Every structure is written in structure tokens, then in C-alpha cells.
Amino acid sequence: MAEPQGGRSLVVDAVTHRYPSGALAVENINLDIKGGEIIALLGPSGCGKTTLLRIIAGFIAQTQGRIIIGDDIVDTLPPNRRAVGIVFQNYALFPHLSISENVAYGLAARGIDRATRQRESQRLLELVQLPTMAERLPRQLSGGQQQRVALARALAIKPSILLLDEPFAALDKNLRLDMQIEVKRLQRVSGITTLIVTHDQEEALSMADRVAVLSQGKLEQFGTPSDVYDRPQTLFVNTFVGSSNRMPGVVVSADRTAAKIRLDAGAEIIARPATGTLTEGGRVTVCIRPEHLQFVGDETGFAGVVGMSLPLGATVVHEVTTADGSGVKISQARIGETRALESGAAVRLAPLAPSLANAFPATL
Amino acid sequence: MGTAPASRDVTSYGMGLAAPLALFFLFFFVAPLVQLFWLSLHNDTAGLHWGLGQYIHFLTDPFSLSVLGSTLLLGAEVTAVCLVLGFPIAWLYQRVGPRLQTIIILIVLLPLLTSVVVRTFAWIVILGRQGIINATLQSLGIIDTPLKLLYTQFGVVIALAQVQMPLMILPLITALGRIDSNLDDASCSLGAGSWRTFFRVVLPLSLPGVIAGCTLTYAAAITAFITQSLVGGGQMLFMPMYLYQQASTLQNWPFASAISIIFLLAVLAVVSVFTTLGRLSRGYGGA
Numbered sequence: 001m002a003e004p005q006g007g008r009s010l011v012v013d014a015v016t017h018r019y020p021s022g023a024l025a026v027e028n029i030n031l032d033i034k035g036g037e038i039i040a041l042l043g044p045s046g047c048g049k050t051t052l053l054r055i056i057a058g059f060i061a062q063t064q065g066r067i068i069i070g071d072d073i074v075d076t077l078p079p080n081r082r083a084v085g086i087v088f089q090n091y092a093l094f095p096h097l098s099i100s101e102n103v104a105y106g107l108a109a110r111g112i113d114r115a116t117r118q119r120e121s122q123r124l125l126e127l128v129q130l131p132t133m134a135e136r137l138p139r140q141l142s143g144g145q146q147q148r149v150a151l152a153r154a155l156a157i158k159p160s161i162l163l164l165d166e167p168f169a170a171l172d173k174n175l176r177l178d179m180q181i182e183v184k185r186l187q188r189v190s191g192i193t194t195l196i197v198t199h200d201q202e203e204a205l206s207m208a209d210r211v212a213v214l215s216q217g218k219l220e221q222f223g224t225p226s227d228v229y230d231r232p233q234t235l236f237v238n239t240f241v242g243s244s245n246r247m248p249g250v251v252v253s254a255d256r257t258a259a260k261i262r263l264d265a266g267a268e269i270i271a272r273p274a275t276g277t278l279t280e281g282g283r284v285t286v287c288i289r290p291e292h293l294q295f296v297g298d299e300t301g302f303a304g305v306v307g308m309s310l311p312l313g314a315t316v317v318h319e320v321t322t323a324d325g326s327g328v329k330i331s332q333a334r335i336g337e338t339r340a341l342e343s344g345a346a347v348r349l350a351p352l353a354p355s356l357a358n359a360f361p362a363t364l
Numbered sequence: 365m366g367t368a369p370a371s372r373d374v375t376s377y378g379m380g381l382a383a384p385l386a387l388f389f390l391f392f393f394v395a396p397l398v399q400l401f402w403l404s405l406h407n408d409t410a411g412l413h414w415g416l417g418q419y420i421h422f423l424t425d426p427f428s429l430s431v432l433g434s435t436l437l438l439g440a441e442v443t444a445v446c447l448v449l450g451f452p453i454a455w456l457y458q459r460v461g462p463r464l465q466t467i468i469i470l471i472v473l474l475p476l477l478t479s480v481v482v483r484t485f486a487w488i489v490i491l492g493r494q495g496i497i498n499a500t501l502q503s504l505g506i507i508d509t510p511l512k513l514l515y516t517q518f519g520v521v522i523a524l525a526q527v528q529m530p531l532m533i534l535p536l537i538t539a540l541g542r543i544d545s546n547l548d549d550a551s552c553s554l555g556a557g558s559w560r561t562f563f564r565v566v567l568p569l570s571l572p573g574v575i576a577g578c579t580l581t582y583a584a585a586i587t588a589f590i591t592q593s594l595v596g597g598g599q600m601l602f603m604p605m606y607l608y609q610q611a612s613t614l615q616n617w618p619f620a621s622a623i624s625i626i627f628l629l630a631v632l633a634v635v636s637v638f639t640t641l642g643r644l645s646r647g648y649g650g651a
Contacts, residue, residue, distance in 0.1 A: 057549075057553055058553075059549055059552075078552070079549070079552045079553050080552045080553070080554075080555050080556055080557055081555075082553075083555070084553060085553065085554075086549070086550065086553045088546045088549070088550060090544065090546060092544060092546035092547050092549070092550040093550075094547060094550075094551075094564075094565055095569070096568050096569055105551070105554050105556070105564075106554030106555050106556075109551075109554055109555040109556040109557075109560055110555055153550075153554065154553075154554075156554075157554055157555055
């Protein structure tokens with residue numbers, strides 16, 4: 001039985017999981033997570049992030065690879081011996097047990113005496129700011145409160161790793177922010193290594209020290225939120241995290257740090273080769289975020305016609321149709337009186353800086 | 365949640381629709397029951413003298429009381445066997461793929477699709493002196509003389525358990541299906557082993573199904589006239605057969621009526637215990 005220990009490291013070493021049908025759920029995932037880090041597993045549904053979580057928890061035995069918590073390879077341990085705390089998406093509180101019994105459940109399973117159990121569950125309920133709810137049943141609590149109880153229950157066993165499966169998906173927007181702050185506070189207090197599975201990129205970027213982006217069972221990128229957002233390594237990451245305009249083009253000239261690209265939309269721009277040097281004459285896809293485009297007055301940039309303008313509060317998004325017929329979005333900060341653009345107005349667009357346009361070799 | 369007038373409208377509407385069934389019950393259930401009760405209040409077979417003689421006779425007669433006792437005990441045994449054997453099947457059902465689920469449900473429902481008489485004779489063939497079980501055990505050299513299985517309490521319990529099994533398993537499947545499978549995982553991740561998870565989470569949450577299943581199985585087992593009589597034979601007497609003898613063979617209708625009423629009350633008492641337990645356990649129910 002694991003002893004109380006916060007902040008142990010977690011290594012996912014070349015983990016591959018194949019369904020009985022032969023389909024790959026996750027393929028050769030490597031994650032090296034330091035003790036006390038918050039990591040987000042980000043990806044669209046069906047990308048294998050929940051499978052990976054269940055492998056770490058021990059509910060699924062991976063086909064290949066190892067899971068190492070601290071210094072221990074835990075592959076042969078069943079879930080009840082791994083000391084991994086889990087908060088489920090639907091909280092999975094025991095509906096027939098009171099809040100304090102729920103929190104103390106893991107302690108009871110460890111054979112800890114009643115008095116200690118009661119003291120611990122009270123301490124944890126105070127930690128999650130629900131000290132007066134001990135005698136209630138889960139269904140008498142709101143969603144946010146149930147989530148706090150689920151957290152307290154997971155923390156009660158002093159887990160070495162805390163896993164959160166889409167923890168905020170069922171909460172409304174305001175409550176979600178409160179709970180995100182709450183979880184981050186609890187994580188700071190306990191110093192526990194935490195893994196959050198989410199499909200919400202804002203959540204991943206705001207909460208995690210590092211983000212692992214998954215797509216179709218493969219790890220696309222594992223880096224800090226700013227790495228993932230500003231220096232995406234793959235086209236998928238660039239388009240999945242944040243929004244992005246994808247513009248096809250041909251490489252005119254390229255070196256390791258910059259490439260000159262002729263866009264199909266008609267203009268030559270300088271872009272950052274995201275995956276190393278590009279071959280001259282090769283087809284590429286250039287990703288430019290809407291907030292990284294600007295209107296230019298001169299003949300630089302590419303031409304387009306404004307379709308629609310959407311004022312979104314702090315920003316205004318214009319939809320522009322380019323010469324090759326593809327749509328491009330550009331967002332402008334709303335500073336003072338933003339120039340109103342009528343539908344049908346002819347404009348020219350260019351990226352704010354070469355480093356803000358990422359070029360990826362086009363795949364067929 | 366509707367407002368008061370709206371819900372009253374809905375109720376009166378429902379009452380009107382229920383009227384045909386209510387009338388049916390009134391004529392074919394309540395009226396005969398009243399007649400039965402009226403008949404049981406006569407001291408002589410001709411029905412001329414009023415009195416509680418039949419009830420006094422039953423309740424002071426050790427033989428009658430032993431028939432009642434053995435019938436209630438039979439019900440308890442059949443219910444226990446069904447619960448112990450049925451729970452794992454219901455549990456398994458919730459953990460296998462859709463194809464196996466279809467097979468399990470077919471096997472569970474199979475007893476309901478064959479005639480009670482046919483099924484009971486099948487058990488006679490299986491349990492008899494020269495039956496399948498004895499023949500097999502003898503040919504394997506495990507026993508020398510045939511075991512007495514037919515016409516024993518054991519035989520009746522086994523045959524009834526097989527017949528009533530669907531009544532136990534179906535409510536259990538429903539109750540287990542309502543339990544969020546994440547609760548299993550949650551319990552496990554908190555350090556609980558399979559047995560603790562079962563006794564602390566699965567069993568308490570399946571109690572409504574357990575109680576529904578027990579009520580149905582119990583009520584069906586103690587009133588199963590054909591199976592009790594054929595597998596039990598002449599040597600074992602249970603309430604339905606006792607009742608039948610008094611009414612049909614001995615033509616003692618007042619005493620038969622009194623037996624009916626006492627049996628009815630005994631069953632109602634047991635069922636109401638189950639329902640009370642059910643109501644207490646419903647506190648767990650929805651989540």
C-alpha cells in the first residue's frame with residue numbers, strides 16, 4: 001500500500017495500446033512528467049486521451065510500453081494498488097453514502113480507524129470549502145459542490161498522481177472558471193503531480209504547466225502552453241489549438257529559419273518553417289492566426305474581398321475571400337473607433353511578422 | 365413538476381382511462397374475494413352457521429400450521445437459491461458484450477417460453493430414481509444406490525428455482541444496469557478490492573432490484589401449484605395442494621376459504637416486509 005507522497009514523477013514510456021479489434025488506440029506515447037507538474041492531455045474526442053488516462057490508472061493494460069510512477073514500474077499493479085487519485089467527468093460519487101463517507105471511502109479501504117477517517121474527511125472538506133456538507137447525500141449538492149467532494153475524495157488517499165477526466169465539462173462557464181482556479185489552488189497546496197484530460201484548449205493552456213496534444217492516438221506535441229500556441233510543431237496542433245487560417249502555397253526559397261512562400265492567394269510572404277527546412281518548389285500549407293493578420297494599404301500582402309464582419313466584443317472578426325476563392329479570417333482588436341468595413345470592400349492582408357506565419361509541408 | 369390544477373386534471377383523466385380495468389378487477393377479483401371471505405365465516409360445510417370456527421380450527425391444528433410453515437419456508441428457500449444463483453448471472457450480463465447479452469437473456473427467458481407442465485415433467489425425468497442425475501452418478505461409480513431427489517424438499521426447491529429464476533434475474537439486471545460503471549472504477553481507484561466494492565457499492569445500489577426480485581420469486585414460488593405437487597409428490601403437502609384437497613376432494617368449502625384467507629394474509633405480510641425494505645432502500649435509488 002502506497003504511503004502518502006505528493007509530487008512523484010510520472011513517465012509514460014513508449015506506450016502503445018491496441019484494441020482487441022486490432023485498431024490502435026494510442027501509439028508510442030512518450031511523456032516525461034516531473035513531480036508536481038500540471039499536465040494537460042489535449043485532443044479532440046476519440047484521440048486516445050481517455051484511454052491513456054485509464055492506462056495510467058490501471059483500468060486498461062497497455063499492449064506495449066511502461067508506466068513508471070516515481071521509481072516504480074506499476075504495470076503489474078491493479079488500480080487499487082497504484083495510489084492514483086481520479087476525478088471522473090460525472091464525479092462518480094457513491095449516491096448511497098454521505099459526503100463524509102464518500103471522502104473517507106478510500107481511507108476505510110485502507111483499514112484506517114473510524115476516528116482518524118472522520119478527522120481526515122473533515123479536514124479535506126474544509127480544504128475544498130465544504131465543511132458543513134458532511135452529512136448530506138451527493139444528490140443534495142450542486143454540480144460544483146459534487147466536484148469539490150470528488151476532489152476531496154481523490155486527495156484523501158494521498159495519491160502520488162491525480163488524474164482529472166474532463167473535470168469541468170459538465171459545469172457552466174462561470175462555475176468552470178471558479179473550479180479551475182480551485183483545482184489549481186489545491187494542486188499548489190498539495191504539490192501533487194496532476195494530469196488533466198480535456199478537449200478544451202483554453203482550459204489546457206490556462207491550467208497546465210505543459211500540454212500534450214494528441215490526435216488519432218499519436219502525440220503531436222508536448223510542450224509549454226506558449227510553445228504549443230506560438231511554435232506548433234505540426235499542422236494539427238496549429239489548427240486545433242487556437243484558430244488558424246490555412247493557406248496553400250509553394251516554397252520559393254527556404255533556409256532553416258525562414259522560407260519565402262508564394263501563396264495561391266497571390267503574394268509572397270516570409271514564413272517560419274515549423275518542421276525544419278522546406279524543399280524549394282514543394283507545396284506547403286501556411287497557418288496564420290486571425291489575430292496575426294493585418295490590413296495593409298500598399299501593394300504588399302494578398303488581396304481579398306470582405307464578406308462579413310462580426311463584432312465579438314473585444315475583437316472584430318472579418319471574413320475575407322481571397323483571390324483563389326478560399327476564406328480567411330482576420331481579427332482586429334477594438335481600439336477606439338475601429339474602421340467599419342462594408343461587405344464587398346476590397347482589402348489587402350499581410351501577416352504581422354514572419355515568425356507568426358507557420359509553414360508545414362503539404363501532405364496528400 | 366406541474367402546478368396543482370394541472371396535476372389534478374391529469375389525475376382525473378387517468379382515472380377515467382383506468383375505469384375498464386377497475387371494473388374488471390371489481391367483478392372478477394374483488395367480488396370473488398369478498399365471497400370467499402363470506403364463505404370462510406361459516407362453521408359448517410352447508411354454510412348455515414356463522415362463526416370463526418374454520419379459522420380457530422386452522423390456527424389450533426398442528427398439521428395445518430405445519431403446512432403453512434413449510435410453504436413459507438419453501439418460498440424462502442427458493443428465493444434464497446434464486447438470489448444466490450441469479451445475482452452472478454445478472455452481474456455477468458452487465459459486463460459482457462451485446463452478443464453474449466442476447467444469449468444470456470435468451471437462456472434466462474427460456475423457462476418462461478415453455479409450459480409449466482412440460483418443464484415440471486422434465487424435472488421429474490432429471491431427478492427420478494432412474495433419472496439423468498442418478499444414472500450419471502451411478503455410471504461414474506460415485507454412488508451405488510440411486511439418491512432420492514424426486515419427492516423431496518430439495519427437488520421441489522431446485523425445480524421451483526429454475527422456473528422462477530427469470531423473475532429474480534430480470535429485476536436484478538435492470539437494477540445493476542442503473543449503476544454507473546464509473547462507481548466501480550472510482551471504488552477501485554480509491555484502493556478498494558473487488559469484494560469491498562461489491563459489498564459497499566454494487567450490492568447496496570442494487571437493493572431495489574434485489575427486493576423486487578425476491579418479492580416476485582417468493583410470491584410465485586409459494587403459489588406454484590403444479591410444480592409443488594408434481595415434483596413434491598404425495599409425500600409433501602404445501603398450501604395450494606392443501607387448499608385444493610379441502611375444496612375439491614373433501615368439498616369443505618368454508619375451511620378451504622379460511623385456508624385461502626390465511627394464506628393470503630401470510631403472503632401479504634411477507635410481501636409487505638419486502639416492500640418496506642424496498643422503500644427504505646429507495647433512499648439510495650436515484651443519483
